[in-house]
Amino acid sequence: MKTLIKRLFVLITLAALMLAGGLAWYGTQPLHIESLPKTVNVMPGTHLRSLSVMLEREGVIDSASTFWLLGRVLGKGTALKAGVYMLDQPLTPLALYGKFERGEVSQAAVQFIEGWNWREVRAALAAQPLLKNDSAGMSNAELLRAIGAEESHPEGLLFPDTYFYAPHTSDLKVLRRAYRLQHEKLMAAWETRAPGLPYRTPYEALIMASIVEKETGAAFERPKIAGVFLNRLRLGMRLQTDPTVIYGLGERFDGSLHKVDLQRDTAYNTYTRTGLPPTPIAMPSEAAIQAALNPAKTSALYFVSRNDGTHVFSTSLDAHNRAVNRYQR
Structure with a gap:
C-alpha cells in the first residue's frame, strides 16, 4: 500500500512539473494575433475567465483555457486594469499580462453605476490614477458651472455608463459627457x-x-x-x-x-x-x-x-x- 502511495505521489509530482513546464513554455511563446494592430477593450470588473474568452474570440490568443490557467497560477486575476489596449506588435502571454497589470492603455475607463449617489461618483473619479482630478478642489456649484449644468445640485444629473478617456484627461470632461448624456435621455423620454x-x-x-x-x-x-x-x-x-x-x-x-x-x-x-x-x-x-x-x-x-x-x-x-x-x- 505504501509503495502504491509513493508511486501515486511521484506521478502527481511529475504531472505537476510537466504542467508547470508547459505553462512556462506557453507563457514565453509569441502569440499569433490576428490582423495587427488590434484593440482590446477590458471593461471595468472584467474577470480573468471572461477576459480569456474574449481574447480568444477576438483572435488574440488560441486557447482561453490555457491563458486563464497561466493567469491563475501566476495570480493575475486581481491585477487587471480596465481600459482600451492597443496591440501593435507580437506579444507573449506573459507580456500581455504585463500590459494588463501596468494599465498600458490607449484609453482608460471609469464606470458610473445606476443607483450611485454623488459621493460614490466623486470617489470613483478620485480612484482613477490616469484621470486628472481637476474637480477635487471645486465646490458643487463651481463644478456644475464647469460642466455646463444649470441645476443647483449635482445629484442624479449623470448618466450611469462606462466612460472611456485618454490618459491624463480632466475628470471635468468625463463629467460633462455624463451630464449631457443624462440630459439627452431625460428630454427624449419627456417628449414621449x-x-x-x-x-x-x-x-x-x-x-x-x-x-x-x-x-x-x-x-x-x-x-x-x-x-x-x-x-x-x-x-x-x-x-x-x-x-x-x-x-x-x-x-x-x-x-x-x-x-x-x-x-x-x-x-x-x-x-x-x-x-x-x-x-x-x-x-x-x-x-x-x-x-x-x-x-x-x-x-x-x-x-x-x-x-x-x-x-x-x-x-x-x-x-x-x-x-x-x-x-x-
Missing part, C-alpha cells in the same frame, strides 16, 4: 411621456426616477413602482419611501433604518413631508427614467418587499398590512 402625469418639469421626473431606481430590486417592476408613487402624488399622500430618508441622513446612516429616523424631519423625509424631495437621491438609469414617465397603469397604493427582490402590491391598507405581517414580521 404618458399624458396626465403630475410633473411640472423634467427635473421632477428625474427625482421620481431616482426614487424608482433605489426602490427596485427586479427591473420589470420599475413601471409598477412608479405607478404606485404617482397614484400617491395624485391623491396627496406622502410617498413614505425609505431611500429618501436614508439619503437625508447622509453619512449619519449606520446601515439600519430606525423608527426615530423616520420621525426625524429633513427635506428628504417623505414620511414627514408631502410631495417629491427637492432633488434626486441617486443616479437613475434610462429604464428608471422611462418608468417614471411611462408608468404602469395600476390601482395599487402600497408595496412591500418579499425579500427576494420582488414586491407584493396592494390597493388597500388592510391588504398591505397583511402582506407586511407575512413578509416583514
Whole structure:
C-alpha cells in the first residue's frame, strides 16, 4: 500500500512539473494575433475567465483555457486594469499580462453605476490614477458651472455608463459627457411621456426616477413602482419611501433604518413631508427614467418587499398590512 502511495505521489509530482513546464513554455511563446494592430477593450470588473474568452474570440490568443490557467497560477486575476489596449506588435502571454497589470492603455475607463449617489461618483473619479482630478478642489456649484449644468445640485444629473478617456484627461470632461448624456435621455423620454402625469418639469421626473431606481430590486417592476408613487402624488399622500430618508441622513446612516429616523424631519423625509424631495437621491438609469414617465397603469397604493427582490402590491391598507405581517414580521 505504501509503495502504491509513493508511486501515486511521484506521478502527481511529475504531472505537476510537466504542467508547470508547459505553462512556462506557453507563457514565453509569441502569440499569433490576428490582423495587427488590434484593440482590446477590458471593461471595468472584467474577470480573468471572461477576459480569456474574449481574447480568444477576438483572435488574440488560441486557447482561453490555457491563458486563464497561466493567469491563475501566476495570480493575475486581481491585477487587471480596465481600459482600451492597443496591440501593435507580437506579444507573449506573459507580456500581455504585463500590459494588463501596468494599465498600458490607449484609453482608460471609469464606470458610473445606476443607483450611485454623488459621493460614490466623486470617489470613483478620485480612484482613477490616469484621470486628472481637476474637480477635487471645486465646490458643487463651481463644478456644475464647469460642466455646463444649470441645476443647483449635482445629484442624479449623470448618466450611469462606462466612460472611456485618454490618459491624463480632466475628470471635468468625463463629467460633462455624463451630464449631457443624462440630459439627452431625460428630454427624449419627456417628449414621449404618458399624458396626465403630475410633473411640472423634467427635473421632477428625474427625482421620481431616482426614487424608482433605489426602490427596485427586479427591473420589470420599475413601471409598477412608479405607478404606485404617482397614484400617491395624485391623491396627496406622502410617498413614505425609505431611500429618501436614508439619503437625508447622509453619512449619519449606520446601515439600519430606525423608527426615530423616520420621525426625524429633513427635506428628504417623505414620511414627514408631502410631495417629491427637492432633488434626486441617486443616479437613475434610462429604464428608471422611462418608468417614471411611462408608468404602469395600476390601482395599487402600497408595496412591500418579499425579500427576494420582488414586491407584493396592494390597493388597500388592510391588504398591505397583511402582506407586511407575512413578509416583514
